[in-house]
Amino acid sequence: MFSGSIPALVTPFRVEPSGASVFDEDAFRAFVDWQIGQGSAALVPCGTTGEASTLDLDEHHRVIAACIDQAAGRVPVIAGCGSNDTRTAISHIEKAAKAGADAALVVAPYYNRPSQEGIVAHYTALAAVSDLPIVVYNVPSRTVTDILPETLARLADIETIVAVKDASGIIDRVTAHRLGCGADFCQLSGNDNQALAFMAAGGSGCISVTANVAPRLCADFQKACANNDLDLARDLNDRLYPLHCALFSDASPAPVKYALSRLRTGFPIASRLPIIECSDVAKAAVDRALAIAGLA
Template sequence: MSNKFRGAFVAITTPFNPDGSLDEQGLIDLLEFQIAAGTHGIVPCGTTGEAATMSHEEHHRVVELTVKTVAGRVPVLAGTGSNSTSESIELTRHAKEAGADGALLITPYYNKPSQEGLYRHFKALAEAVDIPIILYNVPGRTSVNMLPATVARCAEIDNIVGIKEATGSLQQVSEVIRACPNGFAVLSGDDFTSMATVMVGGTGVISVSSNVAPAEMAAMIKAALNNDNAKARELHYRLFPLMQAMFFDTNPVPAKTALKMMGKIKSDFVRLPLYATDQNTVAKLQQVLQQCGLV
């Protein structure tokens, strides 16, 4: 397997106008900011991108615009998961046609599939669309945990090449790495565990904090991948307050609030049922951004 899915990938926010419509120029500007800062890859239409409240038409547009703007400078891993297998296949087919380098596929949420159901869901997807697939396990959002044994079964399928592991458990990360073949990419889905995930054999992170500190997150993961443990640890603790701040409220509310404070987006609008955070949280967030030298 290629090492395409290594480093710090940003789970990029989707900028909306104050009326809730897609801010296309805002997205282009965010992508350019990310690439200029040295981010290693872009993940549009994930949890942080508010994919759950996008129409298919908007989802297609964001993926197309991202691929076109990035223009091969870094890999684009498009979020194409859903809780319906047929819908996931449609979104994944579109991502392949649009030119994405891979597809990030969340475990189906709400349905609560069995481990066998999870395996068959991903097998159906892999057979339907010939694109590199990264699984995405985030029990806190889906109420189902894809167990290491199931990940290992999926890893035997040719185009399933990695996983975004967001259990926050280094035990589960270690079990996945141990169970899967060499070259299977294991990316942390939690900024807090990203450095440690690399230390135990992971390949990087799909990061929320990278929205606001792309250069620093990329430097931390690069140092960890290069076994420069002292530098990686120093950056981990420098970024730690920011990683916490990104979850002062439901993701991506703090990330968008921070990007607006930094002047990177015009509006921090989030779509219902998410809602703008309260003034106390905004003040706490601003304090952290000041401490980190971001505003």
């Protein structure tokens, strides 16, 4: 259902004289236009990289609505709708559907550490309230809970659960998911540094951090993978790999916002506490990676 390079969009914040950080909608809308112009295949607002965990409910829904409005149907919008509280996730899905989202990205419930049966119950409850397609997001390094392949296979039987963003880091799960969920079930990588292997194993695309900074290169990489042009895909991956690593050389998305401030004049560098501006060591790593990628 989805394919190609799909940036998990950062959320730009403007720091007021009072010290408060507010959503910079103008910067965000310009960023959406740039992403589409650079070849991104879809957009994900309010994901992990979008600092969704620091947005209040009104801000969360405003960011999603602004993305949908600015995209204006040019590419699909997969709205971040996850929560560790099923009721809150339901509210996000209902608001996203009303705003015109094409799908909902729903992370496994974090902190609560539900059982596999609890995970099934969570996603079943979400699917029951809306026809909006759901992309399951498995990132056990952040949530602690791991959605096991046999659990995803059960979820894939639900009509509106159409895809997975797999950030488990376990490459052989692509094959396990193909066997359990079917070859037509959409698999999207959640780890840029594993995207080449993920695509070779049967993936459809990547919900990407690096695509925030290098959307054209990431789009070209995904196109090469789709065309089975392994030589080109490998060459592009070599250019991008240092950037994949550098963008996680400090707490994300601080290095991403630093990189964007280098590439886009006036792009806000601020994040919300507890994320602070990245270290000088991380900035140097980003600078080197941008040069290797040919971006700066």
